[in-house]
Amino acid sequence: AQSVTQLGSHVSVSEGALVLLRCNYSSSVPPYLFWYVQYPNQGLQLLLKYTSAATLVKGINGFEAEFKKSETSFHLTKPSAHMSDAAEYFCAVSERNQAGTALIFGKGTTLSVSS
Amino acid sequence: NAGVTQTPKFQVLKTGQSMTLQCAQDMNHEYMSWYRQDPGMGLRLIHYSVGAGITDQGEVPNGYNVSRSTTEDFPLRLLSAAPSQTSVYFCASSYDGTQETQYFGPGTRLLVL
Numbered sequence: 605a606q607s608v609t610q611l612g613s614h615v616s617v618s619e620g621a622l623v624l625l626r627c628n629y630s631s632s633v634p635p636y637l638f639w640y641v642q643y644p645n646q647g648l649q650l651l652l653k654y655t656s657a658a659t660l661v662k663g664i665n666g667f668e669a670e671f672k673k674s675e676t677s678f679h680l681t682k683p684s685a686h687m688s689d690a691a692e693y694f695c696a697v698s699e700r701n702q703a704g705t706a707l708i709f710g711k712g713t714t715l716s717v718s719s
Numbered sequence: 720n721a722g723v724t725q726t727p728k729f730q731v732l733k734t735g736q737s738m739t740l741q742c743a744q745d746m747n748h749e750y751m752s753w754y755r756q757d758p759g760m761g762l763r764l765i766h767y768s769v770g771a772g773i774t775d776q777g778e779v780p781n782g783y784n785v786s787r788s789t790t791e792d793f794p795l796r797l798l799s800a801a802p803s804q805t806s807v808y809f810c811a812s813s814y815d816g817t818q819e820t821q822y823f824g825p826g827t828r829l830l831v832l
Contacts, residue, residue, distance in 0.1 A: 653820065
């Protein structure tokens with residue numbers, strides 16, 4: 605079965621600093637990979653997704669992620685953090701099984717941004 | 720489009736009570752799923768459906784029941800609530816569950832006493 609590991613349950617950065625949220629996956633077949641963001645008391649919103657096209661994926665709000673097959677990684681970055689980026693971020697991998705498909709999530713990383 | 724809607728937003732149950740969490744989408748999506756979110760655990764898949772009349776179990780199905788009689792609706796039933804089912808429940812839908820974006824509802828916060 606596929607799985608996702610997010611390194612660091614909590615990341616703190618200063619406003620204007622680089623944001624790096626780490627995600628590693630395990631998969632025996634080429635995966636589809638996603639980053640979702642959850643703001644307090646809200647549902648999840650898609651930031652970006654990798655579906656085997658370009659390895660560098662650009663998403664909303666200035667975020668991007670690079671798929672590295674050799675490292676089984678899909679880390680999320682943003683050059684300059686903004687206060688509004690404070691949220692919880694989830695990496696997820698798509699798994700195809702017999703009856704359909706399922707989205708497997710990591711445990712999440714909470715991003716704090718200080719002024 | 721309203722997107723994915725969930726009702727109720729918040730519910731308190733006593734142990735042993737039953738209830739149904741409602742989920743509806745107006746995007747004509749075939750794929751719908753239910754997740755529960757617990758602190759430090761991320762989102763875990765409870766049940767999912769790839770179309771009307773077709774459902775399957777996810778990672779944590781015990782204590783929950785689903786059915787899919789229409790494309791639009793995918794209710795989640797708690798047969799006999801337990802304190803361990805205290806959680807936030809999210810419904811999601813997508814055109815295809817593999818590589819398409821899943822759209823999430825706002826969630827239902829459930830407290831079981």
